[in-house]
Amino acid sequence: MLAWLLSLELFSVSIFFFLLNLAILGGALFVGRLIDRLYRRTRQVVSAAEWLLALSTVTVNAAISVAGWALWKSHLLQLNLDAGILIIVRDTLILLVAMDFALYVLHRLAHVRLFYGIAHFKHHEYRDVRTLTLFVMHPFEAAGFGVLWVTTLVIYPFAVEAVVMFLQLNLYFGVTAHCGFPLYSQAVSRLVTRSGLTDPDFHLRHHRDEACNLGFYTTIWDRLFATYQPRR
Numbered sequence: 001m002l003a004w005l006l007s008l009e010l011f012s013v014s015i016f017f018f019l020l021n022l023a024i025l026g027g028a029l030f031v032g033r034l035i036d037r038l039y040r041r042t043r044q045v046v047s048a049a050e051w052l053l054a055l056s057t058v059t060v061n062a063a064i065s066v067a068g069w070a071l072w073k074s075h076l077l078q079l080n081l082d083a084g085i086l087i088i089v090r091d092t093l094i095l096l097v098a099m100d101f102a103l104y105v106l107h108r109l110a111h112v113r114l115f116y117g118i119a120h121f122k123h124h125e126y127r128d129v130r131t132l133t134l135f136v137m138h139p140f141e142a143a144g145f146g147v148l149w150v151t152t153l154v155i156y157p158f159a160v161e162a163v164v165m166f167l168q169l170n171l172y173f174g175v176t177a178h179c180g181f182p183l184y185s186q187a188v189s190r191l192v193t194r195s196g197l198t199d200p201d202f203h204l205r206h207h208r209d210e211a212c213n214l215g216f217y218t219t220i221w222d223r224l225f226a227t228y229q230p231r232r
Contacts, residue, residue: 032131
């Protein structure tokens with residue numbers, strides 16, 4: 001797969017990454033619809049503005065993917081293609097914690113009044129979140145997340161399997177956090193949060209109170225910097 005990507009020209013790889021990110025959007029919405037049916041939730045009407053913002057996020061993500069591909073092809077971004085299982089686990093954990101810290105800082109800055117009105121306000125227009133809300137954001141914000149991600153990969157040659165696993169975890173956390181209601185039972189939620197990870201209700205509380213729960217994957221930084229609000 002990697003060899004095939006390396007052999008592609010710019011136009012072909014651009015089409016590939018756009019279709020891949022479009023498929024990710026479709027897959028996330030499909031899972032969100034299954035969750036809605038499982039919990040017998042009423043399907044909410046999606047506005048044209050939400051669809052346009054979601055498609056712009058898909059486009060920005062595709063562009064960031066192409067940029068990462070170009071850096072990888074020019075050897076400015078390197079991946080470990082021959083890592084053992086311990087290295088894969090280690091790199092996945094490093095990515096999870098390091099990206100969570102970087103995203104916490106970026107998210108906290110996004111809520112500073114000077115920056116909030118430029119981009120992040122758009123995501124918070126949707127207080128009652130649903131799966132599509134994960135992709136509903138200002139293009140500047142989508143680009144900021146993407147640049148942060150590619151920069152992280154340039155800094156260190158992570159195992160390619162760890163990169164793939166992190167992206168899957170990122171999608172899982174994103175979809176469950178935007179499903180619109182506490183997906184876990186109270187017992188499971190307590191178990192998850194005691195382990196230092198976020199549960200689906202964690203980000204939902206942030207949409208209801210923007211001063212709290214700014215992390216994405218863990219509760220570490222919110223607890224450390226006193227922005228953590230537990231489930232009640």
